């Protein structure tokens with residue numbers, strides 16, 4: 001086991017494994033690597049999809065980025081291009097330029113696509129959030145959005161984060177425009193509409209800070225229970241897993257939560273994991289980060305209903321953390337030069353078991 005390999009050895013081993021995998025720096029990314037040398041291939045042996053988010057400008061990025069993106073993952077999530085502000089910037093305009101490019105990229109490599117996200121209070125254009133809507137008007141708008149975007153990718157997006165971040169930290173409903181104007185039912189309606197538009201897609205409710213046990217995860221669980229009881233087409237809970245070196249769920253709490261969700265007949269995916277560090281990132285912090293990734297992956301591997309493990313981009317060169325949380329960074333499993341970090345080796349060693 002090489003859980004915390006010294007960086008120099010780790011880099012050499014990774015470069016060798018990528019070379020053995022036939023990775024190149026071709027214009028459109030590396031050739032698919034032999035399955036058993038990649039994170040995707042190792043995870044497949046556990047019936048687990050290993051994924052990453054990526055952004056639409058991938059084609060212009062460094063060869064190092066393209067090689068890893070093109071070879072290591074079984075599923076990709078467009079980081080921004082399927083959000084409401086991107087897909088429906090005005091009431092009468094639907095726009096899919098970046099989303100279509102990302103879907104085509106993934107399909108060209110046999111990767112699955114996770115759609116993200118149909119209903120969210122953020123990256124929501126002001127024509128929606130600032131409108132003075134009646135309940136019926138906003139229901140019409142929501143239905144049109146959900147059905148149009150889900151139908152666009154029917155049969156191509158295998159899973160959708162239908163509703164994103166509907167709760168506050170204390171477990172009450174977030175007072176988004178949808179909650180305020182439509183009321184509690186907007187969530188069930190969105191799932192129903194998404195299901196009508198793409199009956200084969202797996203439909204998820206996605207949330208952050210609701211991975212372990214607490215008020216917020218209890219609220220997600222209670223809602224899931226209600227939706228299942230009401231026959232709403234929901235198939236899983238997405239656990240975003242944006243955590244820090246000091247704030248993360250224990251493997252045990254995670255597993256307890258995953259298992260109660262399994263008892264409802266629902267899947268549970270890790271959808272956006274990163275572990276942000278207060279900079280500078282020391283070796284000690286990188287080792288702690290590795291064991292946090294490992295603890296989450298261990299829970300996912302132990303839970304029968306955890307089907308996917310997705311990180312929110314893979315290299316510290318392209319992460320949302322530094323601009324959103326000033327002073328934090330180094331949150332992913334490859335460094336800014338695309339060298340594997342201790343977290344990469346910790347993940348690998350869990351998958352190699």
Ligand code: XIL
Nearest residue numbers: 079080116164208240242272319320
């Ligand atoms: C982030 C993107 O990565 C950034 O590029 C963007 O500026 C803001 O949103 N939870 C989510 C994701 O569900 O959609 C967010 O993505 C990160 C937090």
